[in-house]
Amino acid sequence: MERPRSNRRDTPVTLVAPPPIPRAAGSLPFLGHAIQLMRDNLGFIAALRTSYGPVVEITLQPGTRTLVVQDPGLIRTMLTDLGPSLDKGRFFEKMGQLLGDSVVTAAGQTHVRKRRQLQPAFARERIDRYVDTMRGETEVAVDDWAVGRALDVREAMVGLSLNMLAKTVFSGSLDETAFRRLRADLSVVMNGVGARVMLPDWVERLPLPANRRFTRARDAVRATIDRAVTGLRASGHDTGDMLSLLLRTTDEETGRPLTGHQISSEILTLAVAGTETTASVLSWTLYELARNPDVEAKVLAELDDVLGGRPVAFDDLGRLPYLRRVVDETLRLHHTGWLVTRRTVTETRLGPWTVPAGTELAYCQHALHRDPALFPDPLRFDPDRRPAGDRPGPSHAFLPFGAGKHKCIGDRFALTELLTAVATIVRRVRLELAPGQTVRPVAAATVRPRTLSMTVRDRRNPAAHAAG
Ligand code: HEM
Numbered sequence: 001m002e003r004p005r006s007n008r009r010d011t012p013v014t015l016v017a018p019p020p021i022p023r024a025a026g027s028l029p030f031l032g033h034a035i036q037l038m039r040d041n042l043g044f045i046a047a048l049r050t051s052y053g054p055v056v057e058i059t060l061q062p063g064t065r066t067l068v069v070q071d072p073g074l075i076r077t078m079l080t081d082l083g084p085s086l087d088k089g090r091f092f093e094k095m096g097q098l099l100g101d102s103v104v105t106a107a108g109q110t111h112v113r114k115r116r117q118l119q120p121a122f123a124r125e126r127i128d129r130y131v132d133t134m135r136g137e138t139e140v141a142v143d144d145w146a147v148g149r150a151l152d153v154r155e156a157m158v159g160l161s162l163n164m165l166a167k168t169v170f171s172g173s174l175d176e177t178a179f180r181r182l183r184a185d186l187s188v189v190m191n192g193v194g195a196r197v198m199l200p201d202w203v204e205r206l207p208l209p210a211n212r213r214f215t216r217a218r219d220a221v222r223a224t225i226d227r228a229v230t231g232l233r234a235s236g237h238d239t240g241d242m243l244s245l246l247l248r249t250t251d252e253e254t255g256r257p258l259t260g261h262q263i264s265s266e267i268l269t270l271a272v273a274g275t276e277t278t279a280s281v282l283s284w285t286l287y288e289l290a291r292n293p294d295v296e297a298k299v300l301a302e303l304d305d306v307l308g309g310r311p312v313a314f315d316d317l318g319r320l321p322y323l324r325r326v327v328d329e330t331l332r333l334h335h336t337g338w339l340v341t342r343r344t345v346t347e348t349r350l351g352p353w354t355v356p357a358g359t360e361l362a363y364c365q366h367a368l369h370r371d372p373a374l375f376p377d378p379l380r381f382d383p384d385r386r387p388a389g390d391r392p393g394p395s396h397a398f399l400p401f402g403a404g405k406h407k408c409i410g411d412r413f414a415l416t417e418l419l420t421a422v423a424t425i426v427r428r429v430r431l432e433l434a435p436g437q438t439v440r441p442v443a444a445a446t447v448r449p450r451t452l453s454m455t456v457r458d459r460r461n462p463a464a465h466a467a468g
Helices: 034-051 072-079 090-099 108-122 124-144 153-170 176-198 209-235 242-247 260-291 293-307 314-319 321-333 411-428
Strands: 055-058 066-069 150-152 340-344 348-350 353-355 360-363 429-433 441-443 447-449 453-458
Touching: 034 055, 034 441, 066 072, 072 348, 072 360, 090 176, 090 260, 090 340, 108 124, 108 242, 124 153, 124 314, 124 411, 150 153, 153 176, 153 242, 153 260, 153 411, 153 447, 176 209, 176 260, 209 242, 209 260, 242 260, 260 293, 260 321, 260 411, 260 429, 260 447, 260 453, 293 314, 293 321, 293 411, 314 411, 321 411, 411 429
Parallel strands: 066 360
Antiparallel strands: 055 066, 150 453, 340 360, 348 353, 429 453, 441 447
């Protein structure tokens, strides 16, 4: 691609061709970079950043070009300027095949419509109402942890995030038995999707117990939501939860209410988009607080100052700036996203390059947030790093919730969950890491701790030991 350097009439025009986009070394026929990705996907993607320039080509699917965009300016261009003209790419398409079409999987005008339909469920006044549920679920979880015993923090945070989401969506619409069944089914679906979006399609068709379990759980979620939708429509009752709100939403294309199938597709993908992500960030926050007692002490002092003895409420969240910094710094250092994809539909200009239709574009938030050129001493957890716009780094390089038309619709919901849950947990218990314990990240559906075991200590009675 050639680019005029100057458009002044009297100066000669110099034509400069951009350098060709390099291909990452080590691609094999038929396999592409599958071996490196299976061995250490995070390490592989991080190494691209140190070895290559603003864009590098890798092979995820033989026969398809995937360009990993590494320059923060070009990532912004891809998400914002080019956002409306791009498809969402392979990972999201796969999710659509598994769970049905939803705001997460849609592109173009369909996406705009779906997003508008869902937006009221994430409005500020709604989230205000959800805080009590989020705090209540956190209290119930902490009550269950045995003081003096090891807690599988990751598993506990997945359970808590799923409960917080499921209660806000369904609290008033399902009886206790149906709710428990639905929560268990959602958990199976959530665990199954992560692996399935990465694997070739034929793996899902194998008659394996895991595949049968997944299909059964997904169909059961659909059936439960269908029944709830029929019941609520018949009663005309507004239960005040998210399901009730979706029921009153109109499909802009048909002018009719959303069908049970449409509602369950949205809810299934919300459970996937909003559970593992929040659970991973919560786990990493608790890990960093345990590793940094001075940071934890400041968080506790702020909570004492603002709350005194009372539990955290929605209006308090804006008055906890230090806790917010801790959460932001966790979102920087331990971002949960390892590959977000898009796909060109037509020939597309990306910076100086022209990219053919059908090219997959991808970027990695985890690697971006650890680039030493953007975040000095990137592996240091430092809630006080706020050089630009009160954010932990250059504003174009800190993308915790993405950017552009697909920016996380649940960002406010997620921050509310994170602040509420951490504020509630740290005042009740101190979670202690075993001496010398190293916790490694693993990139599955999200970048999460491979395992994270911590001992529970009672904050109010530090001498308390495990019963029995
Ligand atoms: C800390 C937790 C979370 C993080 C880090 C996170 C991050 C993100 C990011 C980076 C995107 C953009 C993906 C892209 O560019 O394609 C996204 C999209 C999305 N997220 Fe979140 N998310 C979180 C929690 C949630 C929650 C709690 C919900 C819902 C309850 C949610 C629902 C969604 C949806 C529906 C989309 C798709 C939006 C669209 O395409 O219009 N997320 N999220």
